[in-house]
Amino acid sequence: MPSALPIADPAPADGALPASAAEGSAGRDLGVYLHVPFCRVRCGYCDFNTYTASEIRGVKQSDYAGQAVAELDLARGVLADAGVAARPVSTVFFGGGTPTLLPPGDLIRMLDGVRGAWGLADGAEVTTEANPDSVTEAGLAELAAAGFTRVSFGMQSAVPHVLRTLERTHDPARIPLVVRWAREAGLDVSLDLIYGAPGESLDDWRRSLELAVAQQPDHLSAYALIVEPGTKLARQISRGEVAQPDDELQAEQYELADDLLADAGYAWYEVSNWARGDAHRSRHNLAYWTGQDWWGVGPGAHSHVGGVRWWNVKHPAAYAQRLAEGVSPAAGRETLDAETRRVEDVLLRSRIVDGLPTELLTASGRAGIPGLIADGLLDGRAAIAGRVVLTRRGRLLADAVVRALLS
Template sequence: MPGALPLGDPAPVDGRLPETVAIDADRRNFGVYLHVPFCRVRCGYCDFNTYTGDELRGARRDDYAGQAVAEIELGGRVLREAGLPPRRASSVFFGGGTPTMLPSGDLTSMLHAMVDTWGLEPGAEVTTEANPDSVDAAYLQQLADAGFTRVSFGMQSAVPSVLATLERTHDPERIPFVVRWARDAGLDVSLDLIYGTPGETLDDWRRSLDVALEQRPDHLSAYSLIVEEGTKLARQIKRGEVPTPDDDTAADMYEIADDRLAEAGYDWYEVSNWSRGLEHRSRHNLAYWQGHDWWGVGPGAHSHVGGVRWWNVKHPAAYQQRMAAGESPAAGRETLDDETRRVERVLLGVRIREGLPTSELDDDGRQAVAGLIADGWVEGRPALQGRVVLTREGRLMADAVVRRLLPD
């Protein structure tokens, strides 16, 4: 089951925000994240806030779109009353869970409510995640007709044994079909891969990369498997039923991916993300990494506006009760002070291709840069120009780099 929510201050029942969130708001982009917390089965490695049918405890998938629309309307009121200037969404992202477990009409009604409330910037990015076995050609065409521009398929692997360890249910042979259907509908395509699965070999990983690149996606994400406490996979490893993932093998897999993607014309723009040109970078994810504003809709969704962060109640039944009562679904929130915001800018900014301005570092952090260059983890020339940009080895050691840049 998903872990606990963070600790924080109580959130107002009406969701109101302090007027300070409006300061410099016109310098920040605004995005919307819509969480759809439903899955057909729970994958053994997953600790996301998702629920299968027997875990809903009275909440109904059929009612969910209406509840999300109610939160969108509440969000519009809250931001207006806080004095924020009107801002159209530059990106919208439906994540989960499996958003495409809902009928396309439900996703459409949620998107249209978002447009009615906030509007969309011209050329805005509108993405949904999808499992390959949860869509067909007609469904994808309906999404495109409704205004979606992009679909991110959870491919994870092309090797059946790896998918079985992850407890993914789709047939890898389906990947070329769903990509073609998305292309035919006019949608951009992203593929998500996971590497470092217990028992996965380097040849398995090369096979997954080959299959993914054969599809010529616009964007590709490759994430190292993290074994989260409390998951089925963690228990299997503890009992010795599957081997412990090997960090050295995972590092080799990252380097293989980076080489193959570069050869195929993809540029890395964040530690785990590559795209075919600037225009295919995920604008929604960049907004997170660059500290912009977003409203997160749905159970367990997190939001951030002007230095205030909050998170919704987790279970769909609790969320349903809040929305039925006309209350904010926020379970708690925190107001970030200037130092916390600076630390977060370092944590996130160092991961992206453009790098981190050295002006974000304190004296100790700036003094650490020379040592990081000597260790081969930070590029020398950008550092002379005032930016910390990771080398490939530095990308593999990104957490260690951050610890050096943010000494206690």
């Protein structure tokens, strides 16, 4: 089952936010994340808050769009009552789960709920995740006509045995077809890949990268497989049925991805993300990494406004019941103090190519920069300009760099 929610303070039944959430809000962007918690099958490596049909008896997928709109209505009132600046939404992201398991009309209804609550900014980025086998040509065209601007396909691999290990259900031969459909609809395209699956060789990974690049997507994500506790994959590894991912091979796979993508005209802008030009970076994800405001809609979804962070109840039935009763679905929350916010800024901003202002570091953190440059982990020229920017070697050892910067 998905991982447990954090332990923190209880959230008020009406969802009310403290006055501190409004401080500086006019200078921050507002994004909306809409979590669609439904999947056809549960992949063995996944610990996201998702449910297959057999796991959500008594909950109808057909009711979900209305529940999401109800939370959006609540959100509008909560932000207004807290004095948070009224801003049109800059980015909207439908994630999951598999959002495109719902009919296009349901996703459009949810997007219209965002419009009704706050409006969309000019040029707003509106993304949906999708599996290659969960979309149709007509459905993508319908989403584009309603204001969606971007689709992120969970390609993961082009190699059948790797897809079987990951328990993905699509045929890799479908990737060019769905990319063409998205392009013809006028949507930007991102492809998501996973490397380091048990049994995946360097040549297998090269094959996946080459198929992905051949589609000329606007954006690519490549994530190292992480074995999450409690997942089916973790149990398989503990029983010796499949091998533990190899850290050294994963490092080689990352370097291969960076080389091939750079040769194809993609530039890294976050440790696991590359784009064909700045205009195609995921603005929604950048909002997370730079500490903007976002409201997360749906079971288990997390939100952040002005240093206040909260998360919803996990199960779709509990989520639906709370909204039906007019109660906030928030399960818990925390208000971050100044030091915690600084530490999170270091953790997140150090991962992006724009880097981290050295002024966010303590004196001891700044004192460690020359050593990190000497070890080839930080860019020396950027440091002279007052920013901490990872080298490629630094990206491979990002967690260790952050620990040193926070020492």
